[in-house]
Amino acid sequence: VPVLQTNNGPGLTGLITIAAHLVKQAKKDQLLGSTAEEKAVVQQWLEYRVTRVDGHSSKEDTRIILKDLNTHLEDKVYLAGNIFTLADILMYYGLHHVMVSI
Numbered sequence: 815v816p817v818l819q820t821n822n823g824p825g826l827t828g829l830i831t832i833a834a835h836l837v838k839q840a841k842k843d844q845l846l847g848s849t850a851e852e853k854a855v856v857q858q859w860l861e862y863r864v865t866r867v868d869g870h871s872s873k874e875d876t877r878i879i880l881k882d883l884n885t886h887l888e889d890k891v892y893l894a895g896n897i898f899t900l901a902d903i904l905m906y907y908g909l910h911h912v913m914v915s916i
Contacts, residue, residue, distance in 0.1 A: 815827055815828065816828065816829055816832055817832075818832045818835065818836075820835075828864075829863075829864060829868075829904065830860045830861075830863075830864060830904075833860075833900055833903075833904060834846060834900065837900055844897070844899075845898070845899050845900045845903070846899065846900055847894060847897070847899060848897070852894050852895070852897065852899075855893070855894045855895070855901075856893075856894050856899045856900060856901045859893045859894065859899075859901035859905065860900065860901050860904060862882075863901065863904050863905050863908050866879055866882075867879055867905065867908040867909060868908060876912055879909075880909075880912075883905075883909075893905060
């Protein structure tokens with residue numbers, strides 16, 4: 815489990831928590847979505863990343879994940895629609911090793 819020790823308080827634990835904190839620190843809030851709907855979609859894909867992508871352990875799990883993503887991205891440029899977000903960054907980070915091995 816990743817941990818980030820900050821100067822202003824207790825350490826932060828968890829990939830999504832740390833990534834969202836760094837986005838806010840960098841004043842790049844648009845990476846979290848602009849509207850309430852975009853923010854919800856970004857959060858949905860961040861949860862998918864942590865619960866499904868990090869937890870995949872078999873070739874069948876990987877196949878299902880890639881099929882889910884392929885279906886979702888059929889009519890979209892990015893996971894949250896037409897905007898690049900933290901969900902895209904972390905999904906790339908989570909799947910890079912899978913794609914390299916294909």
